[in-house]
Amino acid sequence: MSPENKLRLELLQSAPLNKWIALSEDESKIVAIGDTFGEVSERSDLAGCSDPVILKTQEVWVPISV
């Protein structure tokens, strides 16, 4: 696994469950956490990150079957 992917994995492991989170543009740190997409979008702006990547953490980290 690349160092970038490893760092990102560690970030996700440290993030609260069942939340929307915003990662920095290079996905190297968490810049905002919220209960809705809008909340985390606004909070990432307030954190000075205008181009984050927004994800939703799972209630439990399990493999997804889709």
Next chain:
Amino acid sequence: MRLPCKAFPVSDGPHVCSARLNVSIALPYENAPRTKRFDAIVDSGATRCVLNADIGRFIGLNIQSRKLEETMGIDSMSKVYVHKVALYVPGGPINIKAGFMEGLRVPALLGMNGFFEHFIVKFEVNELAFEIDRVHRA
């Protein structure tokens, strides 16, 4: 465009890797503001693109104002409301009809209608990577 698969944790075991693309959406009008980029699963098993209703509300959609569709998930039926949106992907925006689902556990699924019809997608699971090439129609 070749992209690495991304690693996701598993609570009681080793991590898993998944083909994900960062995308954004907007209302399908000129100069409509785009959302920030969000994580979407490249899902060849999905008939159409399905997005978390929360993202739709953020761009101003009245989610339940449009046609309700029932969809079959892995083990149960789900309801989505279909709206027209502009999907921002590599190569430029695409106007699509996407299903918006309340309580979707991920931000988005990129499915056959709306995504795969516009890209040649090659999964290279053993390389933990995937490749997408935009199909530009005349």
